[in-house]
Amino acid sequence: MELKSILLVEDNLSDVDLAIRAFEKTGLLNPVFVVEDGKEALDYLFCTGQYFKRDQLDMPGLILLDLKLPFVDGLSVLKQIRLNRIAKNVPVVILSSSIEEKDIMAAYECNVNSYLRKPVDFTAFANTIQQLANYWLKLNILSPKPR
Amino acid sequence: MKQLSFNLVVLATEVKVPPNITAALRADNINLTIESAYPNASIKSNSIAVILVTWLQYTEMAEDVACPLIIIYPTGVEEAVYKLNDSRIIDVVCQTDLGRLEFVLKKWVSGDVRNPQLKKITKALAIDENAERLNLVIEASNAGVWDWNIDTNEEFFSAKWCEIIGYQKADAALKHTYNSWAERIHPDHKESVFAALKAHLEFNTPYDVEYLHLHKSGEYRWQKSIGKALYNEIGRPIRMVGSIFDINERKKAEAALEESKENYRKSNEIQQAIISALPDLMLRISATGEYLDYHAPDHSILYRKPDEFIGKYASDILPAAVSEILMNGIKEVLEKKHLVQLEYELDFGHELRQFEGRMMPINKEEVLIIIRDVTERNQAVDRIKKEEERFQLMVENSNDIFIITQPEKVNYVSPNVKKVLGYTAEEFTVIDLQKIIHPNDFPHRWNELSEPGSSLQFEYRIKNKQNEWRWIEAFGINLSHLESVNGMVFNLRDITEKKEKEAQIKQLNKALGQTVEQRTKELQKSETLLQEAERIAKLGSWEFDLSTEIVTWSNALYEIFAVDPNQPVPSFAEQKRFYEREDWEILNKLVQRAIEFGEPYSVDLRMLRADGSKGFLLAKGEPQKNEDGVINRLVGIAKDITERKTAEELVQKLTNRLEQATKVSGVGVWEWNVKTNELIWNDTMYQIFGIEPALFTGIYELWESTIYPEDLPLVKKEVAMAVSGTKDFDMEFRIIWPDKSIRYIKGNGTVRKDENGLAEFMIGTNWDITESKKADELVREQRQTFEFILEQSFAGYWDWTVGSETIYVSDTYKKMLGYENEPSFNTVTFLRSIIDPDDHELLKRITEDHFSSKGEKPFYGEVRYRHKNGGTVWVITKGAAIKWDETGRPLRMIGCQIDITKRKMLEADIEKNRKELEAFSYSVSHDLRAPLRGIDGWSLALLEDYGNVLDEKAHQYLSRVRSETQRMGQLIDDLLQLSRVSRIDLNWSLVDFTALAYEAYNRIDEAANGRRIEMIIETNMKVWGDTKMLDILLTNLLSNAIKFTGRCDEAKIEIGTKLQAETPVFYIKDNGAGFDMNHAKNLFGAFQRLHKQSEFPGTGIGLAIVQRIVNIHSGSIWAEAQPGRGACFFFTLNAGNNI
Incomplete structure (x- = not known):
């Protein structure tokens, strides 16, 4: 079976590398695709801009989304995903440093699947990533592709 | 006719000859004796044997039989029957068709058939090669072939036949029988088809029918069927063959054709009808002007007879001018291909007639002209024009004004209104009738004109332009039902002169x-x-003759006693009933005395009139003597003095009452005889004026002399006005007492006039209002004081009589808004105009709430005004209705207003700061943590990836880096929480503190690695507060307690309350490490730590958070501890309000 990809939306390259390192440690083989801002994330998902050649129906199996992003912030990206016919059922997990109540509330208002805080401790971070990937990519049953 | 007898021998028990057959034969003089002879047949020679054949039986039985045979056969054996070669057989009948027996027997009897040769029939039935070929041809055509065996009723249908009715030939549902065909015929057609079939079979007429036949689809389709019967030697039809054709399409087409024919016919008729109904002449004319054709409703419209113009040219027929118009029209129509209209006039000899023509092109060479005679229409138009002119003329020259008007608007006023009333028609159209019609004459009967067709006549005075009253007679008629008028028409006529003459x-x-x-x-x-x-x-006279005892009354007496004048005068004794008992006795006594001693009398008596009413009577009597000096009669008068008596009584009563009232109320009553200058006072007056009655001089000037000099001129003026009758005396003035003290007096007075209209008396009242005046002044002073105080506090004051337009506003109020010198500031409208429109709704709501709740809900709000200089002024406005009427409606409302603009600005500043702080906190939580994650992560990466090349120390250093990083993370989190505690909006409710403590404990305990802790939590602790805050408070304190008991063998933590100076105090006590109270000065400050990081790690922020939460809950917190002997934290919440 083809492995579902992970879309990581994160502008802090140090965090990106740490996340990839964490993924590698989990032993998951799913390809990880990184975009660094909200606009690129949308372009990727909806096959516009530089991604116009991408197959529209090829959606990632999981989207990891930071809230603070250049150009288009994480919440807006989430809203757009939920409004899109093809993308709306892709699991989105917010991965943020913030535990501000209003951020969490807003994310759930936009029907986020899960909200996780990036811990400072990398071991804990790696654990988080591992559990996350394990749950969403192995245990969770994805919604069938829209026809 | 010869009687024939036959013996019908039925050789098979299964055959029952139907009785109707024998009956039918008998009618033809054929006697049929039926006997069953089977199985041992002994058959006479004049018999016909009817044999039901099975072939075995036939051969067994038939050998001995000498008579003719009719073979009855069951279905299925036809072929064998046809092959029988026996000369005795006269016919064969199918068992299912016994009815044919009759036919067969009749034929036999009538001698038509003798000894048929069946063999030949068989031959005839055989299909030879030619027939076979023919069949193929038929099959190839669209015909379906059928072949009906009349005896067996079986019928063969070809494949095409089946196809026509929608079946496969092999379809089991389609039975190949005659019935299967016959049943499918449309019920409406069965009769005709069967008749045709019968006729063909019996008389050999051609069989050619068309009928509707049931298709498999359930619809009926048209079929044409032709056929021909085949006969055997004896002429009996034994078979019929034929073909059918599907003619459904043809039939449909026929029907459609028929319909369209019908439609065409109808539309043609309609067109014809339309054309013949047209009052117009239609002409078809060629491009060259040749008349080709015409249609005319009648010939009167024609300029020339048809035979005079058809085929001729317009130029020959019509006058040159008309012909030119026509030809130009034709040219235009043919060029431009659009409708052209033309008008012309023709001389018909006895009259000129006008025509209107409309031209349309028919094709390139022909034009259709529709011509209408418009002579009459034009004449009518002329007539109307003339009528109108005549009307105008009449209207303008008459002295009557015509007005056509609708309820809201005057449509027409005839111009002569100028002549009659001086107004131009335009002026009169817009004039307000109320202003020019005399108020006494304004017609109130307009409603009589409300019905269409109704009319009204009335007279009124109207002011002309020169302001003189003119009498006008108006006639109005409502013509709103007439479309041309749709209003009322008035005709006004100046009748002033007539009126004057009448007067x-x-x-x-x-x-x-x-x-x-x-x-x-x-x-x-x-x-x-x-x-x-x-x-x-009301004076009556009477006479009492003592000798005759006859009493005579004047008419007035009847009236006085209310006795019917037609009654006889009652005797003296009878008059008893006219008086009260006591009064009668008095009268009686007086009368007796008058008779006896000659004493005249005069007495007031209470009388009882005949009608039951009561009254007073003055009775006077006088004895009279005759010539002899003997008293022989009494004469006298009686006067009804009821009114006087009543008035007297009333006056007496009133006087008493008034005297009482004035005494009690302290009202002084005075009476001044204007003519004599005499002044009369009642007792109270002396008291009011402080004058001894003995010193009262009784003249007007005395009163005047008491009046405060400053007030005297005004008093004199008022008195003069009262005397002259201009108005009653009513004023307040001051007087000076003999002791020089000043009193306030309220005085009233009214003048009585004599018969000449001159003031005779003036009576009135005076009362002392000094006390109430003083009270008023006190109130005024109080209000000034009150306002002064308010102004000192910068509060503006207002006072409003609910519903009035003016409102009292204090100077401070005005100053607050920059309007200190604005006199118009005291109106509600003005105030509304400077209140921010966004706050109108709020003010309306709090006012209505305050009123509708009868003052329960406070009138309170923060609203914005626009300062005169354009700025915004925020105020708190607060007020209350202080007076209500008995129905609960507010009458008066007062309130004050405080300028809070500065506070509002500060609040805005605070809000701004708060926002900034929030933004800062937010970025702390995001941006400060991110690098920490990197430091930690990459340190670990270094350890993991390059651990083998790093020595022990490097490992230690990197571990330090990681642990410090994580501590930094913790520090940021704690700081964030501290700042959040100050920022969050509180949600107050009654919190189950006990439950909250258990929850917090369970949560922390999970993280405490299952240490054994003795936990004691007091039951049923409840407190008002914010659940989330209190949770943070408990969590922090409990975490501390668990942390600092970490080195105890038997940790013990207690949460509870105790009363201290009647205030409940919460406490959390542990037996952990404790601390030195000497170092605990800043215990609750941020970053304050009393233990080494290596012993008990921490950020030192937890207690700062706890203190802030306690502060928010208006409580206080303190601690008691000793190093190594545990710590106890005490705190109060919501001081005084705990449960």
């Missing part, structure tokens, strides 16, 4: 009438004067 005549008549009347009256007067006088005076 003169009336005056003359009146004068005449008066003279006549006067004379008549004078005559009457002399007669009735006496009676009249008596009656008017």
